[in-house]
Amino acid sequence: MIGGDHTHGAEAVNSRKILIYFESFEFVFMTHMLMDVLGYTYALNRSLQMRDSFMINGIKLIDTTKHQLEKMLGDDKWENFLKDVTTFCAKHDIKVPSMDDIYEPILKPKGFLRKVKNLQHYRVEIFTSILDRALQELNDRFDEMNIDFLLGVASLDPACSFYPYNKDRLLELACSYPEDFSSTDLLHLPSQLTRFIADMREDERFRKVESFVELSVMLVKTKKSLKHPIVYKLLKLVLVLPIATASVGRVFFAMDLVNNKLTNRVGDQLLNDCLVPFIEREVFMQVKDEELASCFQAIVGA
Structure with a gap:
């Protein structure tokens, strides 16, 4: 009973912390941040996935999306974004911390506390970091060479x-x-x-x-x-x-999982043997256990 009460008490504390987080400035900030970034990238994603519209329209949106994300990094965009979040919090009676105060995490232990100001945390570690990552991903996926290549494909x-x-x-x-x-x-x-x-x-x-x-x-x-x-x-x-492209991506993803620290010394043949059933697991799931056992027995000469 004591252990059970302790478990239920811990769950209740965690539930209260999660509820507090959902009603916090940080949650509102993160939600607005994701809505803004996804708002800029949504049109691009839809355009690239559409089968019944010009492919070239989606390619042209790449530069537009990059430009919009770069503009968000400006001082005026940060001020406007923070103002929108603050206005939302004031309307819903959510406490707004001073940007000059030390940041206090909600769901993390006290030992995690670092002496950084809210301005550093929200602007640099969240706002700027998310935008930089989004831009970096777009630049990695759609550099000048890839865009020229896609424009060639779109020409057909x-x-x-x-x-x-x-x-x-x-x-x-x-x-x-x-x-x-x-x-x-x-x-x-x-x-x-x-x-x-x-x-x-x-x-x-x-x-x-x-x-x-x-x-x-x-x-x-x-x-x-x-x-x-x-x-x-x-x-x-x-x-x-x-x-x-998708197949190569699946193979490298599988290699990261299969060829981990414990198996990074295996030979190429064994690695290939492990990768094939992992990548094509939908096919191998249809093979019956009895057939696998018979095949193994034939190999070992049982």
Whole structure:
């Protein structure tokens, strides 16, 4: 009973602390911070994920989003943001700490207390830090080289009768695949692109094609993939890119989990054997235990 009372008492204390946090200035500050950052990045995320709109519109939003986040780092934006949070707290009877006072954490133990002012904590450690991370992620994912590459991909977007079409960017895109396009392919690609775009815009069957997948299917269905083989090869590479990128990402993520400190000395073959069932676990979950046991017994000669 004593242990049970102690447990329930600790849970009650933790519940009170969490409730206090939800009614604190810090929680309001964090909520407004996330709403502002996500508000700037939401349009970009939606635009990049949309299948029925111009891909190039999403790419153009990248620079706009970066510019908006950079502007938030200015002194005037910080003052306006803090004013909005303070106004909200005053309206809902939430205590607003002085920015010149020492920061006092709510859910962390007293030993965690560091002698930093609220201004340092909220502006530098939260406000500036979150914006810097968001900008860093955008810069890492969408540097100048990646944006040029995406603009090349977008130039083949079939939306609205290939409205974003740009021949020069497609030629540069093909040059980025030296192992897939020979010098002869690159020599014939300019004239084939000219014929391809004219053919697509004149053919009624391609008027309603709005995505790369639909374009690929229609080219095969109409046998025009044989008429424009080099352009069709370029289209296939565009289609494979997201899948290949995601697959590589999954592999490196799996390696971080499987090849940890305890197993970082394993050989390449054993590491590969561990990674395959981990990455393709949906497939391996369908294998029955009896079949695994029989396979193992056959290997060890049981």
